[in-house]
Amino acid sequence: MLEELEIRNLGPIRHALLDFAPIRHALLDFAPGMTAITGETGAGKSMLLNAIRLISGASADAGRISAGADETRAQGVFAVPEGSRAAAIADDAGAPEQDGELFLTRSVPAKGRSRAMLNGHSVPRGVLAHVSGELVTIHGQADQLRIASASRQREFLDAYAGDRAALDAYHAAWQALRDMDDKLARLQGxxxxxxxxxxxxxxxxxxxxxxxxxxxxxxxxxxxxxxxxxxxxxxxxxxxxxxxxxxxxxxxxxxxxxxxxxxxxxxxxxxxxxxxxxxxxxxxxxxxxxxxxxxxxxxxxxxxxxxxxxxxxxxxxxxxxxxxxxxxxxxxxxxxxxxxxxxxxxxxxxxxxxSPEKIDELRRRREQLAQDAVDAAVVLHAARVKAAQELSRTVSGELAELAMSGAGLDIAVTQRFDDAGSVEDAAAALEAHGGDDIAFLFTPFPGSPQLPMGKSASGGELSRLMLAMELASAERHRDDDALPGDSDGRTGMTFIFDEVDAGVGGKAAVELGRRLAQLARTSQVIVVTHLAQVASWADAQFVVSKAASDGEGVSTAVTRADDEDRVREIARMLSGSESETSLDHARELLAQSSLD
Structure with a gap:
């Protein structure tokens, strides 16, 4: 879970139409549940995501350093449970967790190379990416194309299926076959x-x-x-x-x-x-x-x-x-x-x-290992087909509630060796992760042809599709995926949604906020939104705005909105003003936005 995000001297993305200002310094204390990031269009909300991308190992751009500064710096503090994969990766990198926390830091100087640090230790940028991959999932327009890859879709389906026994059995059988192939090749070659x-x-x-x-x-x-x-x-x-x-x-x-x-x-x-x-x-x-x-x-x-x-x-x-x-x-x-x-x-x-006798013996053993690997692939295929059908049905149902009526997700799981003439041919079609080709196919509206995910939806539609997928996964693993010692049953993953509300309004916006709050029951959720109907469901809210000139020019401020400050921000989002009517409407909306 992301506990704290600190940003220094982060400059804006250059935009021809919008006048962004840099963030000189911002310190955000996050809590479990759902957090909304709001503010006027052009205020610079996207810079918060850029900071998180930086500590997640993204490419650095010296052009984003605010004018007059020597470097930009971002640091995220994450709470990690004992025995988590993120903690294990950090330990292997020589930067073990400290009191249940990981510090991911990135600095980008005006001149020279950027520096990545983990718990105060310099590490390669790839290590930050590896660790953050276990901690943060960003669903934004710049990040959605990752799910378009076949490997990411397979990983998501396997995680949803949760059939670790079938996966482990296949991996063991496939590795034994590979080892035997290597041994035979070594002897013969x-x-x-x-x-x-x-x-x-x-x-x-x-x-x-x-x-x-x-x-x-x-x-x-x-x-x-x-x-x-x-x-x-x-x-x-x-x-x-x-x-x-x-x-x-x-x-x-x-x-x-x-x-x-x-x-x-x-x-x-x-x-x-x-x-x-x-x-x-x-x-x-x-x-x-x-x-x-x-x-x-x-x-x-x-x-x-x-x-x-x-x-x-x-x-x-x-x-x-x-x-x-x-x-x-x-x-x-x-x-x-x-x-x-x-x-x-x-x-x-x-x-x-x-000797010929020894090689013949190994070849006979290899035939049995090939049969074992094919049998394990068949079991894994069956688990994936079952999970794909359930995931497709659940996600399609969620999309109907997210202003995407008629849209649907179909997951094709095709076994490569269906027409194989022999066990040898079937084994030749196997790879490290099985013998299946997996494709997520999205239908954006009734009558539309099924198209590969990532090539058939707008940024907002794809964000809502990912939300539906995360909701389906969270619901399936609500009991078995909870972290030990977390009385709220939350997982260690932080989900960040950007543009999820694009093209949504009215009742659909309310339902979108409800769904985000529902996901926040099992995971930490951070959403960048323009809609009061979405922000009202959050447990905490930060407002991004332009601050007065501090002698170095206009800068961007990030402040937490509590109590009446939050009411005023919700009112601004509803009507652009703080009239008594809009304030009353904001209070009513906040009161109604509860899962209890």
Whole structure:
């Protein structure tokens, strides 16, 4: 929802007959519901739409900068619900929403390039367009041609149908078919390269498998080799150490010299023989503990001598280490890397297997995927046909209430592969969004031929047609499209209507205002209007007028009309004056313009 719009130094569109003045500064605080923008012809109401178009990523024109200013600037503040698509787009662009709000800003200097900003971050103009596309829909003469494109009509119909399951199922089936086509094309188009790569992987895998390396094996083998190569020195050193610590372990008798263990035993016995206790027993205990530690060391060293490493085959160990080193030089640097590469190479080899048998298998799978995609397209087609019939009927009924009696909308949904001779032919007709050609055909009056939408209606008629379409969509999704936490059940979209009242008057104008107010129950609606019968239905009203000269010339002012100010503006719109009669009529019209 648009909460605030600020405009600075926005100049007018040049017009040969009308004398527009620039907006030096305007700050509009919008609220939920319906807002009317009114004012005298030529006051510059269209500049408000131009400001919104600017923050929506439209092309910038330095010629619209007011005279004497360095730049024009527009900023819109939008409230967005958590998890909305607009918030997600902003987050992806590195400009996440702040306290549930998005700030869309555009500045156009007199010289140089325009600048687009999102939440204070500079972004490409296309990002603003992407974000604003989720927030604002403008229905004005300059914006209506977008709905004339087949893609926009398809998107509107799919949104109206609301059959997300059918769309998702088709997208998944179509993408699986595309992926298989890409895989087959890659195998067939690069068969020679694939064979070479497959041969290399097969040879490499076979070589690694012959060696069959184990995690940490190279480090264990090198440690073992070091022990074997130094076996004599190890035996001599360990023998001397053990003899010094415990002569009995080396087969010496008492006369051959006592080791540390024996000497400690003698010292313990001497201390125990005192039979006094105290420090002597404590010292004996400590010596016994030391003796136990030394005995453990002797045992560990003796085992090293008894391991018999010198009997191992040093040549076999060196050969194994050489084989492992060869693997790490090619696919390392560590043995763990070799093992990981072997595992990944096996997976890649499966994809590169371009044997005739493999390709035949993929082709059979591709036939099934093609059938799945065609079946999903048929389901999606049925959902679209049903939605098209309902939308056409509802919109045509709404048009009758909008001073367009006899006008109608027909939506043609044509399946491209109706006459396909095979599943393959049908699958070839599919595109990313299905197998349907969708056309919105408008009949402006009875007896008129059906013509493509956008080429068969005036600006006012097309605006009312779009209003009828938005009303139909809002009514269909009144319950499921409400935003979480919004007690009014409003959606996050802001609809802006310009020229919707062209060629309308009297009772039809009242009904037009009623329909806009009805749409405002589920969405924010901003309407630029000349008709009091339309403006009276609004929840808020802004008046665009020429202000007195401020030393820089005449400028355009935008003010909110409340209470008696609004009554006077409605009276002016009704009769061009503020007589007591017109004021009474204005009060009566405001009182009657309520959906309750």
């Amino acid at each position: 690069q068969e020679a390269q694939a064979r070479q790569r497959a041969d290399y992987l097969k040879d490499a895998i076979a070589r690694i498998d012959r060696v069959d390396p184990q995690v940490g094996e190279d480090a264990d083998l090198k440690s073992k080799r070091d022990r074997i190569e130094n076996a004599a020195a190890i035996a001599q050193g360990v023998g001397g150490a053990v003899a010094a610590l415990d002569s009995a372990q080396m087969g010496y008798d008492d006369d051959g010299g006592a080791g540390v263990t024996q000497l400690i035993d003698r010292a313990v016995q001497s201390l125990r023989g005192i039979h006094v206790g105290g420090v002597f027993d404590e010292s004996a205990d400590r010596l016994e503990a030391i003796g136990g530690e030394i005995a453990d060391v002797v045992l560990a060293l003796t085992r090293q001598v008894d391991d018999g490493e010198e009997g191992a085959d040093l040549d076999a160990i060196n050969e194994r280490i050489h084989d492992l080193d060869e693997l790490t030089r090619r696919w390392g640097p560590e043995l763990d890397d070799v093992i990981a590469w072997r595992r990944q190479a096996g997976l890649e080899l499966e994809d590169l297997d371009a």
